[in-house]
Amino acid sequence: MSTLAVRNLTVAYGRVNALEDVSFDVPQGKLVTLIGANGAGKSTLLKALMGSLPIHSGSIALDGTAIGHAPVVERVRRGMSLIPEKRALFGSMRVEDNLLLGAYTRRRRTDLARELARIYTLFPILQARRGQLAGTLSGGEQQMVAIGRALIARPKILLLDEPSIGLAPKIVQQIMEVVVALRREEGLTVILVEQNARLALRNADLAYLIELGRIVKSGSSQAMADDPDLLRSYLGSARRNECESSAVQGRAA
Numbered sequence: 404m405s406t407l408a409v410r411n412l413t414v415a416y417g418r419v420n421a422l423e424d425v426s427f428d429v430p431q432g433k434l435v436t437l438i439g440a441n442g443a444g445k446s447t448l449l450k451a452l453m454g455s456l457p458i459h460s461g462s463i464a465l466d467g468t469a470i471g472h473a474p475v476v477e478r479v480r481r482g483m484s485l486i487p488e489k490r491a492l493f494g495s496m497r498v499e500d501n502l503l504l505g506a507y508t509r510r511r512r513t514d515l516a517r518e519l520a521r522i523y524t525l526f527p528i529l530q531a532r533r534g535q536l537a538g539t540l541s542g543g544e545q546q547m548v549a550i551g552r553a554l555i556a557r558p559k560i561l562l563l564d565e566p567s568i569g570l571a572p573k574i575v576q577q578i579m580e581v582v583v584a585l586r587r588e589e590g591l592t593v594i595l596v597e598q599n600a601r602l603a604l605r606n607a608d609l610a611y612l613i614e615l616g617r618i619v620k621s622g623s624s625q626a627m628a629d630d631p632d633l634l635r636s637y638l639g640s641a642r643r644n645e646c647e648s649s650a651v652q653g654r655a656a
Contacts (some may be wrong), residue, residue, distance in 0.1 A: 406431045406560050406592045407452070412461035412471075414444075414451045421447045424618045425461070429560065429609075434591040436603035436624065439613035444597040445459030446488060448613070449562045452594070453485040454478050454610055466561070484591065488568065490549040494538025498548055499535045505552035515555075522551040525581050550578065554585070560592040561585075562649035567599050579606050604628040 407429040414422040415551060422444045427434045437445045450456040454475040460574060463471040465481055472621040473481075484505070492501050502522055506515055521645065523530035532540060537548055553561060567575040583606050585591040597603035603624075604610055610627040612620040620627070627633055 406466060406556060407651060408462075408464045409452070410462045412448075412451065412463065413459045414447055414456055415459045420459075420616055422451065425613075425616070427618055427621065429592060429594055429613050431592055432586065433608040434586045434593040434595060434606060435609045435611070436595040436597060436607035437611050437613055438597065438600045438627075440604055441598065444615040444616040445613055446564050447616075449564050449594065449595040449596055450482050451532075453562060455485075479556060481651070482557075483562065484553035484556050484558035484560075486549045486553050486564060486566065488564040490545050492534055492545055492548055492552075494536065496537060497533065498535055498537050498540070499533040501548050502529070502533075502551050502555055505555040518555045518557075520594075522555060525554070526551060541584045543578075546570060546574070546578060550581070558591070560594065561593045563597075564592060565596055565598060567597060567602060575602065582606070600633070601628075 409428070410426045412425040413420055413421055425444075425448065437448060439445055447456060451458055454470075454473060454477075458471050461471065465478070465483060468481065470478055470481065470483075490538075490560060493504070499519065502519060503515065506518065523533075528544060529547055529551060532544060537545060540548065549629070550563075550566075561582075566578055566582075570578075579602065582593060582595075586593055595603055595607060604627055605624075607624040610622065610624050611618050612627070612633070620633075622630075
């Protein structure tokens with residue numbers, strides 16, 4: 404069964420189509436990755452799914468309910484959460500206050516202490532930093548806050564936009580282990596946009612390749628990782644990205 408079904412989706416910036424006739428499914432409880440070059444339309448697709456960009460045509464259905472023209476808040480209520488590429492934290496607010504912002508659509512707030520405890524179990528460093536201003540955290544810690552803020556809403560489907568950018572490999576691995584564990588142990592459905600194709604395919608169940616706003620190839624993550632065209636065009640550059648990430652480990656951790 405598909406948690407998310409997208410059919411013939413077109414999104415335009417003015418007269419230019421950023422996405423054109425995009426169709427794909429995200430099965431329940433699976434981690435699906437969208438890979439492709441910079442500017443291919445991956446982040447645009449996530450924004451359209453979340454409702455922060457209007458769609459020109461096509462449809463989006465979450466658990467069988469059409470949400471293509473629903474406001475962002477309605478999509479959050481129905482179980483969709485986006486972790487944006489730049490995290491969008493409130494730097495002048497405490498870590499714990501940033502986390503609690505993720506619960507603003509919840510009708511019952513009596514269990515927030517339990518939800519905070521859950522986030523602190525996933526990311527113990529955040530409990531130690533809970534009274535600290537979010538803007539003073541390291542990049543990796545800020546990413547953990549962004550993920551925790553999304554998870555506190557108990558989403559059915561989590562949209563992750565470039566979680567590895569600027570982070571040390573050790574922190575990236577820690578974050579991906581948490582995401583994979585949530586998929587495996589809690590049945591969380593995940594859509595991962597990730598420039599590092601090797602990282603994405605290593606952790607995903609299914610993959611879609613986007614080129615110039617269109618999905619041009621799809622399959623299991625293993626089949627995609629073994630595809631000779633992908634190996635030449637994307638996975639080689641992904642290896643260079645991993646090396647570049649290693650070079651900034653001391654700065655970004």
